[in-house]
Amino acid sequence: MALTSREKGSVFDHSVKIRPRISTGANQMTAIRSSTGAARPNAPEALGSADLADLMLRAGAVRDRQWGDAISYSRKVFIPLTTMCRNTCGYCTFVKAPGEPGANFMTPEEVLAVAIGGERLGCKEALFSLGERPERRYPEARAALAKLGYSTTVDYLVDACRLVLDRTTLVPHVNAGTLTEEEIARLREVSGSMGMMLENVSRRLGRPGMAHHACPDKAPLLRLRTIEAAGRLGVPFTTGILIGIGETFEERIESLVAINELHLRHGHVQEVIVQNFRAKPGTAMAEWLEPSRTDMMRTLSAARLILDPSISLQAPPNLEETFEDYIDCGINDWGGISPLTADHINPERAWPAIAELSRRTAARGYRLVERLTVYPAYLGRETAPLHATLAGLAGPDGLARDQFVA
Numbered sequence: 001m002a003l004t005s006r007e008k009g010s011v012f013d014h015s016v017k018i019r020p021r022i023s024t025g026a027n028q029m030t031a032i033r034s035s036t037g038a039a040r041p042n043a044p045e046a047l048g049s050a051d052l053a054d055l056m057l058r059a060g061a062v063r064d065r066q067w068g069d070a071i072s073y074s075r076k077v078f079i080p081l082t083t084m085c086r087n088t089c090g091y092c093t094f095v096k097a098p099g100e101p102g103a104n105f106m107t108p109e110e111v112l113a114v115a116i117g118g119e120r121l122g123c124k125e126a127l128f129s130l131g132e133r134p135e136r137r138y139p140e141a142r143a144a145l146a147k148l149g150y151s152t153t154v155d156y157l158v159d160a161c162r163l164v165l166d167r168t169t170l171v172p173h174v175n176a177g178t179l180t181e182e183e184i185a186r187l188r189e190v191s192g193s194m195g196m197m198l199e200n201v202s203r204r205l206g207r208p209g210m211a212h213h214a215c216p217d218k219a220p221l222l223r224l225r226t227i228e229a230a231g232r233l234g235v236p237f238t239t240g241i242l243i244g245i246g247e248t249f250e251e252r253i254e255s256l257v258a259i260n261e262l263h264l265r266h267g268h269v270q271e272v273i274v275q276n277f278r279a280k281p282g283t284a285m286a287e288w289l290e291p292s293r294t295d296m297m298r299t300l301s302a303a304r305l306i307l308d309p310s311i312s313l314q315a316p317p318n319l320e321e322t323f324e325d326y327i328d329c330g331i332n333d334w335g336g337i338s339p340l341t342a343d344h345i346n347p348e349r350a351w352p353a354i355a356e357l358s359r360r361t362a363a364r365g366y367r368l369v370e371r372l373t374v375y376p377a378y379l380g381r382e383t384a385p386l387h388a389t390l391a392g393l394a395g396p397d398g399l400a401r402d403q404f405v406a
């Protein structure tokens, strides 16, 4: 795919070569300074102190030029294939250890029932979101997989995606965490797109007492490698950052720069999510301060200015009461929203009804549109295994042919 050139006035200068680097916690913005060593006035490190209203204006202008007045969402069902995981992220309520209520693998019948239920309600995407490689940690997970006839979660995931493809009109989007290139190649055959939150490139977050302690799959290098492998295979990819988990603002910027660099190399990052941490009772981070709305708005605006304009910028509407303010920060997407299933990652935060989302989007001068799991710019790739399936669901503009926006 031909990449669009940077918007004039963007903070990012392509003459300065960026390579994804892993933070050690020190200020590592030297790579994004000019060759003279002086920080440019518009450089990413200035985004933390720039006037927020000005940042928002510039971010909104970038969005308007690239995406016009459309703010999209994907109508989907959420399929949590397994709630077990070998990681123990400090903020997670999704994960369940063997023996805890809800620790399970869904059966094929359960997967199909959710997908059929979503199809009846006009959904087009089956979001498979699941714990990472629980079989490497728990004998109970290995036993549950063996009962289903599998030895790894990825093996089962491939067949579960195929089941949904064969028996419904939904297209799977796979969010299974870190994956090898061989695993991505197999999953590419049965999914339209894939995703995995980078979260942050800071290795500090893996230290004791931090959000990613004892989480082997949250090693930044592994996650960057997964995104890069997806790029080599041409998989339309979703990633993003999670803010408020102990990172610095500069580390957020480094993470966005790293994502952008991977996209510039491979042209495959179709969307980036900026998600705000919410403290949940019963987790290790239950008492942590949540990022403020202003912090979120600054980060979103910075993201819009750092990322290539062709990358969709998404913020979840169910994690902030006045979510429409995000429109003023340059977002163009609300993410996946389900009329059937809960947000299993944030089950206490219900999604807004589509009619309300539409009304509040329109109140800011924008129109809600329904997209597929694959964005219009990626639909024309005829070598994609699900090209024909996706084309059958799309209208002439590449958005969902059958629009549910009210």
Ligand code: SF4
Pocket: 085, 086, 087, 088, 089, 092, 093, 094, 095, 130, 131, 132, 177, 215, 217
């Ligand atoms: S990797 Fe995902 S599912 Fe596993 S503990 Fe972390 S947030 Fe939860």
